Amino acid sequence: MNSIEKQIRELLDTHPQEVITAFLNYPVWPPHINVREAYRRFEDDSPKGVLTVAFGVDSDSWIEVISKPDPDEIGSSMFRFRTHAGGGKSLKVRAALLVLAEAIRQDNAEHPQHHDE
Numbered sequence: 001m002n003s004i005e006k007q008i009r010e011l012l013d014t015h016p017q018e019v020i021t022a023f024l025n026y027p028v029w030p031p032h033i034n035v036r037e038a039y040r041r042f043e044d045d046s047p048k049g050v051l052t053v054a055f056g057v058d059s060d061s062w063i064e065v066i067s068k069p070d071p072d073e074i075g076s077s078m079f080r081f082r083t084h085a086g087g088g089k090s091l092k093v094r095a096a097l098l099v100l101a102e103a104i105r106q107d108n109a110e111h112p113q114h115h116d117e
Contacts, residue, residue, distance in 0.1 A: 020102050021102075021106070023099065024102065024103050024106060029059075033055065034055075035055050035056060035057050035059070036054070036055075036056065036057065037055075038052050038053070038054045039052065039053050039054065040052045041090055041093050043079035043081060043090075044080055044081055044082045044087070044088055044089050044090055045079075045080045048067060048068040049066065049067045049068070049079045050065075051063070051064075051065055051079060051093070052065075052066070065079065067079070081093050081094040081097060082094070
């Protein structure tokens with residue numbers, strides 16, 4: 001771990017909410033993320049579910065969740081990205097989903113949506 005990672009880790013340990021909020025308020029474009037390229041990851045429990053994230057040339061983000069139902073299983077099309085203790089193989093995806101959940105929570109608080117169902 002380099003010194004910058006160590007400093008960020010220390011901030012995350014002591015001020016997680018502030019670090020996440022700062023990240024959400026001042027997003028950066030990761031240098032290895034390309035527009036018009038799809039980034040895919042299978043869920044941890046089955047190769048039947050895949051999460052895809054892509055960005056258009058206008059920088060809009062796209063997310064696709066595909067689930068091929070298993071005829072022998074009853075349930076919804078929710079995906080599982082487990083913790084390390086639970087046998088997780090996608091720990092960074094799980095971490096990003098935590099940040100996504102916080103982003104949704106903050107957007108809902110700042111700009112509530114009311115859709116008729």
